[in-house]
Amino acid sequence: ALRSAADDATALRESSSAFRPPPFLSLGLGPVIAHRRAADLEIALARAQRDAHAEQAARDRWAGFLAEQRRHIACDSMGALILSCYSIVLQYDQQGAAIFERSVSELAIARG
Numbered sequence: 001a002l003r004s005a006a007d008d009a010t011a012l013r014e015s016s017s018a019f020r021p022p023p024f025l026s027l028g029l030g031p032v033i034a035h036r037r038a039a040d041l042e043i044a045l046a047r048a049q050r051d052a053h054a055e056q057a058a059r060d061r062w063a064g065f066l067a068e069q070r071r072h073i074a075c076d077s078m079g080a081l082i083l084s085c086y087s088i089v090l091q092y093d094q095q096g097a098a099i100f101e102r103s104v105s106e107l108a109i110a111r112g
Helices: 002-017 029-048 052-101
Strands: none
Touching (some): 002 029
């Protein structure tokens, strides 16, 4: 059962690591859940073997995965902000300074 848990953890992590979302789209829950399950399996395996170092390593891998996802989300957000700025510049180029006299809700960027 312990060996199976270790194999399952590896398979979960490898299958979800192959998934990469398109730019400007946050990571879906599927890979996050798969990595969480893999971490849970590895932690349970380390506890069953009374291996504190392996347990900490599994916790560190989970924390590292979460940190990587936060970086992806931050980059996605920054990319969306840059695109928004370009959209405003494009509207300025097309319509002139008149766009600054309108409220933000009237701009195409606010309408999506």
